[in-house]
Amino acid sequence: MAENRASEYTEGTPCWVDAQLPDVEAGKRFYGDLFGWTFEDQPQGTVRASKDGAPVASLAHKTDGRLPTVWTVSFATPDAGALCRRIHAAGGQVVAPPVPFGDLGVTALVTDPEGAVFSLWQGARTPGFGRRHEPGTFAWVQLYTRDTRTANTFYGGLFHDALFGPDADPDFGRAPVSDVFPAEMPPHFLVHFATPDPGAAMAEVVRLGGRVQVPPFETSYGTAAVVTDDQGASFALLRR
Structure with a gap:
């Protein structure tokens, strides 16, 4: 179990995941049954999910039906504003500029040059995950891209220490979309949750109303x- 300490989150380290859902109550039932999460209300109308008392994710109501139902990964940064400027200079886009999230930290929503969406998190009281790398918690995030060379250049430039530094232990990989998905699938991040038995967890997803995308x-x-929940948000189940 990885305890929650700000020093663990070098800039570019995945530090949080959240789901944008049409029905948060249905999400609580699905993920509570699947992963054993418990929930409590948080600022800005979100719901924090915990595993064994430690924060692991959040669920939020999707306010615009035109927006996708998705899991989004957040990468740590000590300065969200400065990182947004670097992202723009490197060919990415700032979708939503940095804003305070209660007194917990500052968040921003951005894309890479191919349009893959991710968040930034400048933690104050809450640096990131309270637990990770154990069943029912975050384990990995994979970027599926059409151009791995461009992706490696972009993220390597932004997050060099987290990916390649002497103490790097990245939870973040890059691969061609066509390795797993149809070639027309847009570039995107796929959040992975740890499980000791992906097959059994996959069967539980189906029992709860989700479906299997990739066995x-x-x-x-x-x-x-790769599976989806009962509202269509994709995620992966991973045994490392």
Whole structure:
């Protein structure tokens, strides 16, 4: 278990995940049953999910039906404004500029040059995950891209220490979309949650009303299966 300390989150380290859902109450039932999460209300109308008393994710109501139902990963930064400027200079876009999230920190929404969406988190009282790398918590995020060379240049420039520094232990990989998905799938991040048995967890997803996108397959970082919840948000189940 990784305890929550700001020093763990070098700029560019995945530090949080959140789901934008049409029905947060249905999301609480689905993920509560699947992962054993419990929930409490947070600022800005979100719901924080905890595992064994430690924060692991959040759920939020999707206010515009035209927006996708998705899981989004946040990368840590000590200065969201400065990182937004670097992202823009490197060919990405700032979708929503930095804003305070209660007194917990500052958040921003951005894209890379291919349009893959991710968030930035400048933590104040809450640096990030209270638990990760154990069943029912964040384990990995994979960027599926059409151009891995461009992606590696972009993220390598932004997050060099987290990805390649002497103490790097990244939870973030890049791969061509066509490795797993149809070639027409847009570039995107896929959040992975840890499980000791992807096949059994996949069956539980189906029992709860979700569906299987990609059955278990081997990766360089473990055995993964891609599923959606009962509202259409995609995520992966991972045994490392």
